Amino acid sequence: MNYIQADSLLTSLAPPGSAFVEHSRVVAEVATKIASALAEGRDGIDIEQIRVNALLHDLGRARTHGNYHGWVGYAMLRHRGFADAGRGCITHWLRGLTIDEVLTMSGARPKFIKRVFEELDLPRMRVEDIVISVADFSVAHTTIVSLEARAEDLGLRYGNSAWLARNAELAGEHRSRIERWSGRAFTQIIPEASRGAGHIVVPDFIKNKS
């Protein structure tokens, strides 16, 4: 599946006016820039595959905004014969956590989580998973900010939890890996990622809810 096909699939499955579609496009833009920076010094970076995975990472939100939207998105793509394009749905959710960490912090059913780990060969994170992890953690709604600002924003919205803290920590480790691999500071690749939480623009419909 190429990016244009992925975008048509996303718009055809998302309910009209879904905010996650624009969020996903920004995440895909950020992921593309990171992937391009990595591709300068490294073979085997499939930029198109990374763009597609990044664009579709939140597809499950077409059905549910619950904790399992990652799994739902992956299952929607696998059902259509595009399991490879759905890896980002799972890895932006589980982000390289070990199976024990997932079970302790999420309360998910062990049998289900075991199956997910086996099917996607987790917790091993591929380069594309690392890129999507950082790209997604850099985008609050549609605003690109630092990982720290994004964690602060999520903490304010959903409360600080062990899950969030560990995810923020892993996203930070992934950012360091990208810096090591590319030989560049992350803010040289994505200058907007130096911005603080004050830059985040909250869409009206979210503001109006609270």
Ligand SMILES: [Fe+2]
């Ligand atoms: Fe996202």
